[in-house]
Amino acid sequence: MIRRRYSPACIIFISLWIAGAPAVAGVVNPNISVIGQPYLMVTDDPANPDHDRLRMDPGETEVVFDDYLNPFTRGYFTLALNEDGLELEEGWFRILRGLPGALNLKGGKWRQGFGKLNAQHPHTYPFFDGFHVLSEFLPGDESFNESGLELSERLPSPGESSLVASLAWLQGDSFRQVRGDTIGSGDPISLSGDRSEESRPAVLGRLSAFSLIGERSGLDFGLSATSGTNNVAAGTRTTVYGADAKAKLWNSERSYLVLQAEVLKLDREDAGWSCATGYAHETVKPWGWYIYGDYNWDLRWNAGASFERYQAADRDQAWNSAFGLFGGVALMEETTAFRVGWERFRTGSAPGDVQPDPVNTFTLRVIFSMGPHKTHQF
């Protein structure tokens, strides 16, 4: 028997058909999920207005809609409901099949697949929050979340291992950085705002590999790189490189260990300006990493520890570090989870400066979910 191939005419037909898809989509309602994530927190961080007092916070509520649009495409929306109102956290479609070869096309806005953790929703983390090194190095405020188009392809690989390459063309908004005003006469920032509202296309590439160990355990490796313009007027760029590894090792039918680590290297040109020479830039090249281990037993209980160490992305590049312990229990088929955590964060200081006191933060978070999107991903 001979496998059929898709002719260009067929691909054009499918594309047109997808374009006309709304006529057949929405047979019934999409899957709807709502996840609440309230928490209690006590911190001795003097920068926190609630320091040394118990803070009760509703956290961010996540609303997810997802379903197939047609036989080729899936659509997905995540709305974040928080004190700022309702935001479109993610909204994308993905053409899963029908494109030549095994290409997938994803378009819209989503948490970008740089490394392992950034693409994951925070309610699936076993710890309270993402790692400082990621928020320090990756573009964006809370996560590296961008609008764009992504093509991905599964590459040939031996046996049942998997190798996937993806390349995304991004809007580049999250790379933008507002330069500090020099107060020098004629500084463009005080005249026209330094074009800080402009962005330029950015790129993100990723290669990820997976291999089974035995029947059920697995090993993941990934390499990511992203680059974009952080100041259009000065033409300065931010580039981040990352390597990540994850192992999920089952040691019985009902228990497993997850070990995960990422290393990141930032290469960022920070725009500057002087009356004498005009635009200039200074480059920072800090690096850092995190690692965590999480042991899950009886499929419902887990406990683990994390550590991270990274250089601040400024001129001094002092080493910051954080150590954390966490534990949790999931009840009733993942509909409710309780997570406790403690983190001790130590800010680095430049040589000769006084070392600031470490900051301790205790948290207890409840994650409850209605609908098929759960507190943690299997």
Add this chain to the structure above:
Amino acid sequence: MSYRISFRTVVAALALACCLASSTRAMAKIKVVASLTDLGSIAAAVGGDQVEVKTIARPQSDPHHVEVLPSYMVSVSKARLYLKVGLMLDQWADQIIDGSRNNKVEILDCSAHIIPLEVPTTRVDGRQGDVHPNGNPHYWLDPRNGGIVARDIAAALGRIDPAHEVEFRQRAETFAKECEDSRVDGVARIAALPNRTMITYHASWVYFAEAVAMEVPGHVEPVPGIPPTGGHLQELVDLIRQRQIPVLLQEPYYSQDAPEFLARQTGIRVIKASPSCDSAQPDSYLAHFNKLIAEIVGS
């Protein structure tokens, strides 16, 4: 400027990779992937030498929660037929099939022609636990349903490979007859027992019980997916004593604490058995059924 050049290079590399991946290939056997070993075993019995079968869920693991691993997607990427359990048991299979990027795989919902049991008649919500809203999906444990699934698989294989359609159909009929023979034999052996009741951990065994005319007066789980409470266990102790229930069937992927407690309290015999057969070998499906009967009658 330099990044634009590398962008184009990568696009060209991706385009080349997909041309290689989609190049015409001759295929000797029909590659079948099944969610469960049971469906895989039936497909192997029906497909004979014309099929090569792989399965996803391991028989010792919980089929309700299967981790979607990229390796499974790679297996399905080469498949021509995917066998789903349906009735919302293997919703994880959709993610595997989507991730396979395979546009040619035919998906057969093997529950299409079975008569589901325990179909809720009222609105289902969280109070009923992780109940399957379209009915109990563990239907493969009734050999009569094995026969129905075999005929559906034969029809699907016949569409893919019309040259062997007659063979597929004949093998399915033979298989269905063997299933019925095994069941009739099982009914006779169970009928000889003085007490034909059993407790099961999860509601995995309702089709099995119906197939061999056994009664399941209680489950260790108070509602599907929810571990037992002390109060529920005490009710079970009373029930087991009152009705002198002789056996408790326990799936290997649930905690053994509650069954062990019940055994200590009442002397009930705990049989640890997977609801799924060992492998996708053609004889594995019925061997599993026959072994279950043998364990229950205690021979």
